[in-house]
Amino acid sequence: METLKRRLLDMSIIFVLWLLLTWSLDVQSVVAGAILAVLFALVLSGLLPARVTRLFSPVRWFWALMHLISLAFWIVLANFDVLYRVLHPNLPIRPGIVRVKTTLKSDEAKAFLANSITLTPGTLTIDIIDDWLYVHWINVHENLEDTEAITRDIAGRFEVTLRRVFD
Amino acid sequence: MNNPVAVYILISIGVVFDLVGALGLIRLPDVYNRLQAATKCVTLGTCLILVGVVVASGWNAMGIKALLAAVFVLWTSPTGSHALARGAHIAGVPLWAGSVVDKYKEDTGR
Structure with missing residues (x-):
């Protein structure tokens, strides 16, 4: 449960960063960003330090x-x-x-x-x-x-x- | 361009600090002192130039990218110079002859 929460947090940070960098709400770029966020969060496991929620x-x-x-x-x-x-x-x-x-x-x-x-x-x-x-x-x-x-x-x-x- | 005076002031100060950083790279004696000049001046100089870009362009694609770039520079430039200094020390690059103490060598033997 804790790992899942951290993965979701990783994903949302990457996704927000993508949205800021592309600065567009096109369907294409948002979908591409979502896919990349999932991929990167899986590859870069533990992007954030443990106990980050505190x-x-x-x-x-x-x-x-x-x-x-x-x-x-x-x-x-x-x-x-x-x-x-x-x-x-x-x-x-x-x-x-x-x-x-x-x-x-x-x-x-x-x-x-x-x-x-x-x-x-x-x-x-x-x-x-x-x-x-x-x-x-x-x-x-x-x-x-x-x-x-x-x-x-x-x-x-x-x-x-x-x-x-x-x- | 919004507020050109502020933009020119920010970018000019940034360029001056970048110039001082470059001068420090030439004038200071060894790799560690040079990294000091390179890290501090180039971080502030580059951040000021990027903030100038933010003011010039406003909150659009370019301004946001410049702001993120400033944050990344502020975050990564000390990390990078730490890695360079540590690598140089482990590889045996000597301190300048006028240096007064080297606790790192005394403690780690590297």
């Missing part, structure tokens, strides 16, 4: 929106940061790969945290191993071994919202 709650969506707003702010800041470093004649960078410990539990939350970190000023996630994120930082702090301070600077700003969305 993400359908207004509170989680509100925090997703908050996350997007804060992400947009950091993306703009990240771009001015790159602009400054690239255009500065002395190229002020002090790069290195540091370790960050995340408190997020689910895989989806960690994936979104990694992507968000990549889009924010001076940081690029290289790998996730268990609870540790390895992050390339373009301007590492003086204090290299202070994992807590590094974690606060890199991951802290997103964990608050992502925990409320996914965990």
